[in-house]
Amino acid sequence: MSLYPTDLSPQNTAEEQQTGEPQKLSSAPPALEVDGIHLAFRKKRSLLPVLQDVSLTVKPGEFVSLVGPSGSGKSTLFHIIGGLLKPQQGHIRMHGQDVTGERGHISYMPQQPALFPWRTTLDNVLLGQENAPRNHTAAHSQYASERERREEARQWLEQVGLGPFAKAYPHTLSGGMQQRAAFLRALLSPQELMLLDEPFSALDALTRAEMQQWLLRIWERNRRSVLFITHSIEEALLLSDRIYVLSARPASVVHVVDVPFPRPRREEITLDPRFNEWKRTMTDWMRQERCRLDGGMEEHTESARKSPTNNGADQYE
Structure with a gap:
């Protein structure tokens, strides 16, 4: 299945890409590599898989967004990248160095x-x-x-x-x-890598739009490496170079979107028909994953009622 909506294949966007800022190829290692991360929580009577073979990269100076259903494990992945949690499998690398389980390598902006x-x-x-x-x-x-x-x-x-x-x-x-x-x-x-965890989610719609434009201007002047969590597909398309779409829990990467719109970007790009085609396509993906998550929660609740008691204390599995 193609990841590109109608008329948005790489061939059809190549001409527009050429009008934007030229892409610079670099042999430098990625600012961030998330490699095959698995994590499950043991919670009383049941085992709850949260992340399943999640891999992604953020190149130096790149703005990457992470979208997925609520409860799919996006913030948990941030905790692993920041060293607050250690995965059962997989590695976190920054600039080629393994930093799995280590703290102090990222700057962080929370929701509040x-x-x-x-x-x-x-x-x-x-x-x-x-x-x-x-x-x-x-x-x-x-x-x-x-x-x-x-x-x-x-x-x-x-x-x-x-x-x-x-x-x-x-x-x-x-x-x-x-x-x-x-x-x-x-x-x-x-720290060079910034993790932004839904920083505008608590703002009203007008203030949020103003903050998006403000962030675009600041980032385009500085080009820090950014991994950004958002539930807004429009926000992800407006801000990002690349978007990773996570599945329902246990989360895995189901789509990778190389955003085809050149920089610098301004709010008017949201009126482009191709922008809205991407938005519709990604919204359909998210609805499918949301349905899967709702169904999975019902199955997990039923399984927990039937599973034997775990005499151990709550712990990360």
Whole structure:
């Protein structure tokens, strides 16, 4: 089965690709390799497979999105990449080095801004640098002194419209302003790979659209390596170079989409008929996986009622 909707084959999009920014081939190892990850949780009476042979890559300077049904294990995969969980099988590699189970290699932005209420906007933005492992901090000479770090952070706050709020506390900021501060905290962390876990899900539709455009502008200037979780297919198509579509639990990669639209991208791309054809196709894929997940949950509930009692404590299997 082709992964391309009608009239969106690579041949039909080649001409448009040529009008965008040229693709640079690099022999450098990927910023991230997720290789054959398996994970299952043992929960009281039953074994719950969550991830099954999940593999993906993020090249240096690439924006990759991960979409899948709710409960399919996307955030769990982030925990494995960040070293909070260790898989039963598979490896996590960053720039060619095996870092499975190790922490401190990624910068992270959660669904909620998670700003400390007792710290100013500036001090919250600096938090990622303060908590970075020494080997990462030492590798970035621009962070040689606290004065230099604070000056750079102030310059960034000015660029994103938060300069007048550098000394303000989080409760005085709007939702969009808090998200911008949280993103800057991840951006200014010395780790090259950024994991963004549905960072705009709590925002209203208008603020979310504004934040998407803001993120596009910031990322296109800096080209950090990004792995982005979202439930919005439109958001994934707008922001990404490549999209991995996960199946229902236990999650595996069922589709890989190389987004055919050139950069720089602006909101008007969402009106392109080909954009909407992709959106319809991916929505159909997600509906199919959602139906599978709903059916699987019913089967799992019935299996749990029939399975023998497990006398052991809850543990990761």
